[in-house]
Amino acid sequence: MRVVVVDDHHMFRTGVRSELAAAPAAVTVVAEAADVDTAVAAVERERPAVVLLDVHLPGGGGVEVIRRTQTTAPGTRFLALSVSDAAEDVIGTIRGGARGYVTKTISGTELVDAVGRVADGDAVFSPRLAGFVLDAFAGAIQVAEVDSDLDRLSEREREVMRLIARGYAYKEVAKELFISVKTVETHMSSVLRKLQLSSRHELTRWASDRRLL
């Protein structure tokens, strides 16, 4: 799997590179970038499977990278890897289009696992991220204005998120709810879609309110 690492700290990029190299799975770091412009250039040049993306970057932040490469590198998926676990950063990045969010204290094998999941098209929810998502849909986090019926979480999706937040692995969630792991992943992908959808709806509403559409 081809991976691009985007982070403005050289030391951290080196650390990620060596951890990924030590992992048994075939993950190769094909490029590194330290700010938005070089990241966009690297993604467009390399077309990697996954971009490990820092949230705070010089030149506009990780969301800016996703926005600018969405059309030019359609197959590329983004996994946010940040030291910040502030709700605004986490939810904002997911809504920007990242497929998952892990913090920098994650271990090498967990990181490789997460990269693999994201490359396969699944969502990666850490317990903390699941907690933020539940908060966002409950309206406790201000960044999420989830008001239309379409964007509500179904009972099952909520249940899955709660179990993830409680520290269950995907396999354990499946066992607990008597469903298959594949179904768990489907639920999580749809949670992710709803989360991103609600922000797109917000954007549409914002634009039409101002007669831009």
Add this chain to the structure above:
Amino acid sequence: MTTTGPTTAAPPAPRRAGRDLERGLVGGVAAGLADHLGLPVLPLRIGFVVATVLGGLGAVLYGAYWLFLPAAPLGDGADRAGAAPGLAGAARDGRRPRGLLGRPAGRTGDAVVVGVLSVGIVLAVEAVVGRGALVWAVALVAGGVALLWRQADEVQRERWVERTERMDPVGMVLGSGGWAAWTRLALGAVLLGTGLVLLGFRDGGIGAAREVVLAVLLGIGGLAVVVGPWVARLVRDLGDERTERIRSQERADVAAHLHDSVLQTLALIQKNAGDAATVARLARAQERDLRAWLFAEERPGSPGAGRGAAPDTLAAAVRAVAAVVEDDHGIEVEVVAVGDAPWSERVQPVVAAVREAVVNAAKHAGTGRVDVYVEVLGGAVDVFVRDRGAGFDPDDLPADRHGVRGSIVDRMLRHGGTARIRSAPGEGTEVRVHLPAPDEQAQQAQDADDGVGSTDAAGRGAQ
């Protein structure tokens, strides 16, 4: 009675007298003078009152001092300027005592100052002139001026306290006083106007009164035109300077905190470089502390968790408990909270039970990691404590294991909640603690035994 000029300075370092707004009863003149002269406050105050009664001199002096002495900054300025940046930063944070305590004069202060000043001036003028109408007019003018001046004091004090915004001209007059400030201002202006009209009436008819008022207004207007631009520039400069001061204070705070925490921890890590467990523990504790400090606004209550202060929400309390167990047992406890509830006696047993569950997991599970999930929805509290360790058979608990039975299950039952333990050998353990919403709980409590008094004590003891 002191008549020595307080502004005459001692040779080496010019000490400047100021009014102490924190300890003052009226305008802080007596308190400020007492501070400056090194005398007790009470005799000075008595002196002012006595001098006021004997011919009004006290009130006049008090008013003069009020006019000319600036309000001293909060706390003891000299003391704070000389302190180390860390201490000053801690003082600004509220982590150190301010030294001078006590609320400044409140609304009663206004009434007192108006009363004293008016009576004193009325008496003084009556003693000199002995004319009824004039005296009352002068009294009204004096009252108005006193009220306006009092408002200026409030604003000055707020300026010392407030650290964030640049100052604006409206704020300079009104501060953040709201309706109280407006009322005071309006009342003062009305008193002043009425006094002036009365003064004019005395000399002859409504025409003269109008002329007097008009003349005063014109005079004020002219003064505003002349002085206005200069005042505006002064305000801007003052704002710039204050921004700079705030910035340097904040830099000092950051430096102090980094020194206290991060540098110390890094030094410890260097010394213990060979001991992986200690290094991990130190790094984790430091990370937690730094996060709490950096994101203090986002998570109210969490800075207290790092500094040993009492947490003020349920999630903060759980985080604090998790932090303690992390440090004591060298494991990682991940706390995820959805929703939150204010800290109260009601949620206290939940925290105690969670603490017991996390400690059990740390001791017996044999893994380095425990997940804690706190959920508050509609007042009901659910907490899940999960580990993936050794596990055990809940039906096969030895009778002497009081931790699980007494501290978790029974405690929750006594407080109207439930606790369930799910575990199997090799599959880890999950403790679920549930506390229903208060109204639900009240219904349940009606037919339940009342053992709250003793259990509360037990719960507090376990904390």
